[in-house]
Amino acid sequence: MRVLLVNDTEKPIGELRQALLSLGYRVLDEVAAAGALLKAVESQQPDVVIIDVDSPSRDTLEQLGVMNRQAPRPVVMFSADGDDQLIRSVVGAGVTAYVVDGLAPARLAPIIQVALARFEQQAHLRRKLDDAQQQLEDRKLIDRAKGVLMEKRGMSEAQAYAALRQQAMKQGLKLVDIARQVIPIADLLG
Template sequence: MAPKLSIVIVEPEPERARLIVDALRDAGDFDIRVIAERSGLARQIAQRQPDLVLVDVADPSRDTIEELTLATGPLDRPVALFVDRSDAGLSAAAIEAGLSAYVVDGLTPARVKPVLDAAIARFRMMQRMRTELAETKRALEDRKVIDRAKGMLMRARNIPEEEAYALLRKTAMDQGRRVADVAEALVTAAGLLG
């Protein structure tokens, strides 16, 4: 059986919090915690380590969004922000801040589950994109250092590029290391000697 999805609800008003909790309980079997006090929000969320954070704010400002972003850790988990009204540009600011969902016109029980599902899906998609971007950047950096090392070997040994790469690859295999790590060591050593 899959573990229950843990959800933290940030809502200072007890009646609104109860409506949200009831809507979630009607929608599924979740581990739900309510945080009523925003002071120390980051610490409270860090202690609970929820799978998802749902925040209900009547009238947000850029400062509120920035504060909530820092506190809720939207790069660590999906965060859905429900607002009663929004000024121009706030939804873009919320998305740029990493929030997974920004829902205007308040929180109604019927909207809670679909919005949370969408927030989780968007978070997972963004997480995949961040991972792919990091892997691509690393591969590019690896490629650069390998090319530098090949160039150094080609000049030092007067060998063609294919032979230089084969030498790097053989050294990496002999040492049980990645080619990029061997190339980095060569470039670093040459920098120290040069």
């Protein structure tokens, strides 16, 4: 497993690097500040990002948010700051495991495993949400196309649906693709 280390503190990160290496992780080039995080993630393609920080700055949270949108990865953050509002902000920025006051090498592997499991669960939920949103958008288009047929051709809703379905089967397309064709034509015809 490839690990990207981000050291946003004054303290050396050698102990963390050594602990990761002894656990069998491949440690990639270290990033000295969160500002270079997205570029490093895109170029080095880590499996997990570990950030060591005294207290995450607003810049760090912004960079994590950008990374989470453009190149999401599991993120483990070690910090000395246990403020409730900060923890909410950190989780909102995409951190999957936030550990306060404690970088014990013996706990490192389970913390990374929890972060990976949580990240996979979140990714699964994001995919389900995206699918549901797409289905809703498709349903709206189909309903709009049915409405066009009902208005222009005097069809009932069932007849309009049947006509769309028949055309989709005839052309070997999805129902929503036929709806996408019907709507602009109806707009063109007025």
